[in-house]
Amino acid sequence: MIPTVEWKNGVVRLLDQSRLPEHVEFLDCRDYRAVADAIRELKVRGAPAIGVTAALGVALGAQAVSATEFPAFAQALMPICDHLAVTRPTAVNLFWAIDRMKKKLASLSAQAVPAVKAALLAEAQAILDEDIALCKAMGKHGAELIANGQTVLTHCNAGALATAGYGTALGVIRAAWEQGKKIQVIADETRPVLQGARLTAWELMQDKIPVTLITDNMAGSLMRQGKIQLCVVGADRIAANGDVANKIGTYSVAVLAKAHGIPFYVAAPYSTIDLKTKTGADIPIEQRNSLEVTTIHGSHPIAPAGVAVYNPAFDVTPAELITGIITERGVFKPSELAKQFAS
Numbered sequence: 001m002i003p004t005v006e007w008k009n010g011v012v013r014l015l016d017q018s019r020l021p022e023h024v025e026f027l028d029c030r031d032y033r034a035v036a037d038a039i040r041e042l043k044v045r046g047a048p049a050i051g052v053t054a055a056l057g058v059a060l061g062a063q064a065v066s067a068t069e070f071p072a073f074a075q076a077l078m079p080i081c082d083h084l085a086v087t088r089p090t091a092v093n094l095f096w097a098i099d100r101m102k103k104k105l106a107s108l109s110a111q112a113v114p115a116v117k118a119a120l121l122a123e124a125q126a127i128l129d130e131d132i133a134l135c136k137a138m139g140k141h142g143a144e145l146i147a148n149g150q151t152v153l154t155h156c157n158a159g160a161l162a163t164a165g166y167g168t169a170l171g172v173i174r175a176a177w178e179q180g181k182k183i184q185v186i187a188d189e190t191r192p193v194l195q196g197a198r199l200t201a202w203e204l205m206q207d208k209i210p211v212t213l214i215t216d217n218m219a220g221s222l223m224r225q226g227k228i229q230l231c232v233v234g235a236d237r238i239a240a241n242g243d244v245a246n247k248i249g250t251y252s253v254a255v256l257a258k259a260h261g262i263p264f265y266v267a268a269p270y271s272t273i274d275l276k277t278k279t280g281a282d283i284p285i286e287q288r289n290s291l292e293v294t295t296i297h298g299s300h301p302i303a304p305a306g307v308a309v310y311n312p313a314f315d316v317t318p319a320e321l322i323t324g325i326i327t328e329r330g331v332f333k334p335s336e337l338a339k340q341f342a343s
């Protein structure tokens with residue numbers, strides 16, 4: 001799989017997901033502001049991928065700080081962290097990754113600045129490498145839930161493209177496929193930004209995993225026909241009570257799954273679990289530009305100019321609609337999560 005994001009020759013290189021599926025193009029970010037713009041414009045997206053990319057953005061920003069003494073260096077790094085932290089509000093991985101970079105910085109106060117810069121880059125790379133390992137561990141646990149011959153529905157893109165590699169929900173699907181299970185995937189197109197149509201379909205076809213694309217209003221009918229046996233999606237933030245914020249439309253899929261007696265799973269690493277946020281009601285939901293709804297790709301209008309638009313990027317699925325949360329440590333009921341992940 002093409003790397004979602006990587007440190008390459010002194011820049012942060014990312015696969016420009018806004019150009020997929022028709023163009024496979026890379027964006028070389030030469031400063032932290034370009035990294036922030038890429039996150040804000042969904043050139044890189046997906047909760048874990050946002051965290052990894054922000055960490056690399058902090059490391060990139062650090063390289064350009066001219067201060068030669070630690071206190072001044074550390075102080076100069078704070079506005080860089082803040083600039084990355086305000087790109088998107090919902091995926092807690094962004095704040096988790098920036099906080100981890102700040103903690104690393106604090107541990108280096110006795111080091112010379114060049115060594116600090118190198119250590120920050122190493123920490124960002126460690127976050128990237130860890131994310132891939134977390135996805136593979138989740139995949140292993142989650143694959144046990146999928147039986148040979150089943151059809152699995154997923155919403156949005158929680159794949160390699162949404163992580164440092166391998167994926168969360170698609171990591172579960174990938175692992176089941178790699179175990180030889182003959183599964184079929186149903187991918188919701190996921191209006192308005194079409195991560196399912198543009199990214200999940202593309203990603204699964206790259207791996208030759210059978211995928212059928214549907215529009216967002218078709219899931220219920222397929223469930224009623226008995227054509228879907230399990231749902232698995234990603235997450236942007238999981239609250240302490242097990243409520244899950246994920247791409248808009250996830251709640252509808254969860255309600256439909258419940259109504260049809262279909263297991264509904266969420267796959268997410270520990271970096272998506274936010275025990276400081278008590279319930280889903282406390283999760284900030286990003287509101288995005290209305291052009292995402294009224295046009296295709298910002299150009300072809302599909303609604304009258306000036307129409308009122310509601311465009312939340314995420315919704316919250318209450319814990320009671322979730323069968324289990326697939327993590328790198330195993331599969332847990334939402335109510336068990338706080339105990340399992342209390343630091």
Ligand SMILES: CSC[C@H]1O[C@H](OP(=O)(O)O)[C@H](O)[C@@H]1O
Nearest residue numbers: 045046047158162234235246247
């Ligand atoms: C592996 S979590 C991916 C998660 O992020 C997506 O949102 P966006 O594309 O806006 O970053 C979506 O909620 C996915 O489930």
